[in-house]
Amino acid sequence: MLVRNARLADGRVRDVRVEGERIEAVGAGLDAAGEVIDARERLLLPGAVDAHVHFREPGAPHKETWRTGSRSAAAGGVTTVIDQPNTDPPTTTGAAFDQKELCARHSLVDYGVNGGVTESWDPETLFDRPLVALGEVFLADSTGEMGIDGDLFEDAVHRAVEAGVPVTVHAEDATRFDDAARDAAGDGVGVDAHADAWSAYRTAEAEIAAVERAVEVGVDAGARLHVAHTSTPEAVDLVADAPDRVTCEVTPHHCLLSRADLDGLGTYGRMNPPLRSEERRAALYERVVDGRVDLLATDHAPHTREEKEASLLAAPSGVPGVETLVPLLLAETRDGPLTVERVRDLTAAAPAATFGLERKGRIEAGMDADLALYDLERPRPVDGGRLHSKCGWTPFEGFEGVFPEWTTVRGDRVYDAAMDTFGTAAGENVG
Numbered sequence: 001m002l003v004r005n006a007r008l009a010d011g012r013v014r015d016v017r018v019e020g021e022r023i024e025a026v027g028a029g030l031d032a033a034g035e036v037i038d039a040r041e042r043l044l045l046p047g048a049v050d051a052h053v054h055f056r057e058p059g060a061p062h063k064e065t066w067r068t069g070s071r072s073a074a075a076g077g078v079t080t081v082i083d084q085p086n087t088d089p090p091t092t093t094g095a096a097f098d099q100k101e102l103c104a105r106h107s108l109v110d111y112g113v114n115g116g117v118t119e120s121w122d123p124e125t126l127f128d129r130p131l132v133a134l135g136e137v138f139l140a141d142s143t144g145e146m147g148i149d150g151d152l153f154e155d156a157v158h159r160a161v162e163a164g165v166p167v168t169v170h171a172e173d174a175t176r177f178d179d180a181a182r183d184a185a186g187d188g189v190g191v192d193a194h195a196d197a198w199s200a201y202r203t204a205e206a207e208i209a210a211v212e213r214a215v216e217v218g219v220d221a222g223a224r225l226h227v228a229h230t231s232t233p234e235a236v237d238l239v240a241d242a243p244d245r246v247t248c249e250v251t252p253h254h255c256l257l258s259r260a261d262l263d264g265l266g267t268y269g270r271m272n273p274p275l276r277s278e279e280r281r282a283a284l285y286e287r288v289v290d291g292r293v294d295l296l297a298t299d300h301a302p303h304t305r306e307e308k309e310a311s312l313l314a315a316p317s318g319v320p321g322v323e324t325l326v327p328l329l330l331a332e333t334r335d336g337p338l339t340v341e342r343v344r345d346l347t348a349a350a351p352a353a354t355f356g357l358e359r360k361g362r363i364e365a366g367m368d369a370d371l372a373l374y375d376l377e378r379p380r381p382v383d384g385g386r387l388h389s390k391c392g393w394t395p396f397e398g399f400e401g402v403f404p405e406w407t408t409v410r411g412d413r414v415y416d417a418a419m420d421t422f423g424t425a426a427g428e429n430v431g
């Protein structure tokens with residue numbers, strides 16, 4: 001296959017020749033080999049690597065399955081996902097890992113599976129499996145109630161270092177939550193809930209203190225430590241000031257939404273860590289733009305509308321996002337401060353490098369032919385009803401998005417926007 005006249009993120013127009021599953025050559029005026037696709041100078045990006053998704057199988061297929069989650073990924077230009085361990089059973093033993101891998105074989109995109117830590121985990125059998133990372137390791141309870149104490153965290157970090165595996169940490173310190181603020185939530189349901197109470201409850205200080213401590217533990221142990229979903233500029237700065245082997249990710253929702261949006265979102269805007277003040281949101285986004293943030297990841301955490309239609313305290317935490325990651329950020333390049341090259345690096349090259357996925361994240365000879373084509377001149381409003389996650393809603397309803405025309409995984413067309421159709425190829429484990 002030859003993709004002719006593709007505009008790369010740096011502005012050059014080039015041909016990309018694919019041989020089997022790999023990119024074989026990138027150049028000008030390349031000879032065709034088989035099928036020719038004219039990109040008409042539209043933007044060709046490397047398939048995105050979303051290092052933080054919750055695809056819910058095994059345990060909660062009513063929220064999402066590997067099939068629906070991976071379709072949502074493909075339709076958003078994401079060609080590799082890394083799944084987190086708070087499923088049922090939690091991915092804390094070799095046997096649980098194997099069970100998740102069987103589910104993941106229904107994925108349309110490539111995938112990695114992480115291992116988790118609880119009091120009853122089994123490091124022996126777990127580290128025997130091809131984990132991409134240990135994590136997310138929960139320092140406070142979130143969906144799945146896998147919060148652990150500081151001693152177990154230190155032990156887990158040391159074991160991960162011995163096994164040569166990075167650690168991804170969900171860093172919040174529950175002793176610094178403001179329980180009285182949570183209890184002031186009142187009894188509104190769904191969009192009518194007083195969701196700002198969630199942000200007042202899970203304080204910025206709780207994240208900052210936990211990140212500070214986790215970085216200390218990671219640095220002392222010589223670990224490759226990755227901080228999940230940092231939501232405060234202070235936490236990003238702690239990571240940026242640490243050695244290079246400490247990295248962090250930021251979600252699109254913490255860049256584009258703040259406490260000011262919670263009036264409209266209600267429980268649909270409840271997630272951990274929570275949305276922050278408009279001031280902190282702006283300072284966080286600034287750090288995404290200037291490079292202090294290592295990578296973007298979505299924390300795609302689907303829950304059904306029925307589950308979200310509850311009081312603030314009863315509704316589950318989490319928002320979907322895998323399909324809107326690249327589209328929202330590309331729309332931001334049209335009139336915002338981000339460049340297309342920065343979006344490419346934050347969504348593809350950086351996560352691939354951080355998690356050691358050597359054939360992912362770049363359009364270069366020898367890399368996997370994971371590609372997505374975009375027309376920057378044709379943004380459209382995000383519509384929850386047209387997205388492909390099983391949950392059927394989005395916190396970004398009405399935001400502008402630049403969605404892909406098509407997506408390939410290792411040379412196979414997995415999504416075609418013209419007909420809104422998906423391929424049948426099978427994703428592979430990248431671990």
Ligand SMILES: NC(=O)N[C@@H](CC(=O)O)C(=O)O
Pocket residue numbers: 054086136142143170270271272273299301302317318319
């Ligand atoms: N972010 C969330 O609010 N929820 C996540 C878990 C997590 O990442 O903490 C989920 O699995 O639902």
Ligand SMILES: [Zn+2]
Pocket residue numbers: 136142170228229272273
């Ligand atoms: Zn988390």
Ligand SMILES: [Zn+2]
Pocket residue numbers: 052054084136299301
């Ligand atoms: Zn998560």
